[in-house]
Amino acid sequence: MKIQVLVVDDxxxxxxxxxxxxxxxxxIQVIGTAKNGVEALEFLNFSKPQVITMDLHMPRMDGIxxxxxxxxxxPTPIIIxxxxxxxxxxxxxxxxxxxGALAAVQRPPGVEYSDYKEKAGELIxxxxxxxxxxxxxxxxxSNKINSGGKTDEIIAFDEMTSKPISLGRPAPSPExxxxxxxxxxxxxxxxxxxxxxxxPADFPLPILIVQHIxxxxxxxxxxWLNQGSSLPVRIAKQGExxxxxxxxLAPDGYHTKICPDKRIALExxxxxxxxxxxxxxxxKSAAESFGSNVIGVILTGMGKDGAEELKLMREKGGxxxxxxxxxxAVYGMPGEAKKNGGALYVLPAPLISQAxxxxxxxxxxxx
Numbered sequence: 001m002k003i004q005v006l007v008v009d010d011x012x013x014x015x016x017x018x019x020x021x022x023x024x025x026x027x028i029q030v031i032g033t034a035k036n037g038v039e040a041l042e043f044l045n046f047s048k049p050q051v052i053t054m055d056l057h058m059p060r061m062d063g064i065x066x067x068x069x070x071x072x073x074x075p076t077p078i079i080i081x082x083x084x085x086x087x088x089x090x091x092x093x094x095x096x097x098x099x100g101a102l103a104a105v106q107r108p109p110g111v112e113y114s115d116y117k118e119k120a121g122e123l124i125x126x127x128x129x130x131x132x133x134x135x136x137x138x139x140x141x142s143n144k145i146n147s148g149g150k151t152d153e154i155i156a157f158d159e160m161t162s163k164p165i166s167l168g169r170p171a172p173s174p175e176x177x178x179x180x181x182x183x184x185x186x187x188x189x190x191x192x193x194x195x196x197x198x199x200p201a202d203f204p205l206p207i208l209i210v211q212h213i214x215x216x217x218x219x220x221x222x223x224w225l226n227q228g229s230s231l232p233v234r235i236a237k238q239g240e241x242x243x244x245x246x247x248x249l250a251p252d253g254y255h256t257k258i259c260p261d262k263r264i265a266l267e268x269x270x271x272x273x274x275x276x277x278x279x280x281x282x283x284k285s286a287a288e289s290f291g292s293n294v295i296g297v298i299l300t301g302m303g304k305d306g307a308e309e310l311k312l313m314r315e316k317g318g319x320x321x322x323x324x325x326x327x328x329a330v331y332g333m334p335g336e337a338k339k340n341g342g343a344l345y346v347l348p349a350p351l352i353s354q355a356x357x358x359x360x361x362x363x364x365x366x367x
Contacts, residue, residue: 002029003131006047008040008066009033009055009081014107018053018081021108021120028127035059037066044074050131052078053123054101056092064096071100077130080104081123090220097189102130102329105214122214129302133186133330177319177360178293179242179258180205181286183279183310185212185301187329189221191349192299196247197228198353204360205295206242207231208258208286210250210279212301218252225249238266250277257285272305279306279333283313292317295359297352298343299323301333311342319359320344321352 005022007030009015015033022028031049034040036058052070056063067078078101082093085106093104105126108119184192188211196207213221218235225233229247236248242262250256254266255277265285272278279298283306286294296313298306300323314320322334322343327350337343347355 003027003051003127004029004031004049005127006031006040006043006049006052007033008035008037008052008058008063010035010058011055014055014081014083017108017110018123021123022053022127024120025124028124037061037063037069040066041069041073044070044076048074049076051127052076053081053127054078054096055081056083056089056096064092064099067096067101068099075100077102077133079123079126079130081107083107085216085220087220087223090217091224093217094189094220094224098193102133102186103214104217106216126214129186132302176293177205177295178290179262179286180207180295180297180356181258181282182207182209182297182299183211183283183301183306183333184209184299185275185279185303185305185330185333187300188212189224191323191327193225193228194349195297195353195356196225196231196233199229199231199356201230201245203231203245203357205244206262207247208236208242208250208256208264208282209247210256210275210277210282210306212275212279212305215252218249222249236264236266238264240264250282253277255281257281258289259285260289273303275305280309282306283309287313287316287318290318294318295321295356297321297323297356298334298337299349300328300330302330303332304336305333307333307336307340307342309342310337311340314342314344321355322346323352324348 007015007018019030022030032043034043038060054063080093080096080101082089103126105123109116222233222235231245231247233247235251236256255269257265259265272280283296296310298310310320320343322337324346325331327348328334338346
């Protein structure tokens with residue numbers, strides 16, 4: 001059966017182009033089009049596509065509002081198809097991601113452009129990936145974190161028995177921990193922002209992140225993260241030393257590694273687990289460089305990138321955390337880490353930042 005797609009775009013020319021690209025693949029069928037969010041919602045009353053491609057700027061109801069309403073009523077994987085990579089457009093794209101969209105891609109140019117086939121291929125590939133997301137969940141912060149900043153309750157689950165366990169297990173002392181590494185993929189951007197915005201300005205460790213993201217959106221993503229973080233967020237550079245209280249994002253097209261002297265190494269190379277940069281590359285370097293003196297976190301995402309290397313980190317004595325299934329948009333990467341024993345702790349997204357704070361201050365997590 002073909003992947004059924006709804007295309008939402010107010011521009012007849014742009015809509016026709018996207019429909020042409022998607023229908024050119026034998027595995028995809030566009031089953032409808034809509035000129036705005038109102039029409040999209042009306043379409044969903046009688047037909048259920050597997051994937052929706054969404055424009056941002058439309059009359060009557062824009063793409064951000066439409067995304068939010070669709071996720072509340074007919075949860076469906078939504079891909080934002082952006083008209084450009086200009087600052088304002090990218091900012092709007094991440095507002096849509098915050099509203100529930102799972103991915104974003106730049107709209108391919110017309111067939112007369114030299115990069116048409118490449119860009120069209122990216123859109124087709126992304127639609128196929130998103131079609132594998134069988135259920136999209138929108139998580140919200142609960143009241144588990146009270147006004148004093150302490151957790152009222154933290155629940156973790158043993159990765160083998162799925163029974164509740166205590167989080168009071170000693171970790172490396174706060175003085176020993178050297179770095180935090182985080183990997184995320186599908187559904188990761190809003191989770192990363194939620195984690196970073198709750199970390200204090202005096203957080204004592206460098207944080208290195210690999211987020212699988214469409215090429216060209218990274219700078220806008222970093223700017224969006226900076227808007228909600230008291231820690232500076234930047235794109236990692238070759239040879240720079242990772243500083244305390246600073247967040248480094250792996251750049252497009254480079255595996256990002258952390259060396260024993262905390263210098264960052266960027267490497268071109270083959271994709272790992274289908275990704276460049278890969279979470280696996282970052283996690284492996286952290287485990288080899290710092291042994292037990294590292295905290296690794298694996299967040300929502302499709303596939304298994306980083307799961308085996310998180311296990312390596314745990315085997316070397318490091319603290320390893322996986323996002324739980326309930327708050328994950330896609331429970332691929334964290335699910336693999338739980339299944340293979342790589343995740344020492346399984347936590348809901350809203351409590352991960354508090355766990356990081358507790359580990360760096362006292363070596364345990366407060367119950």
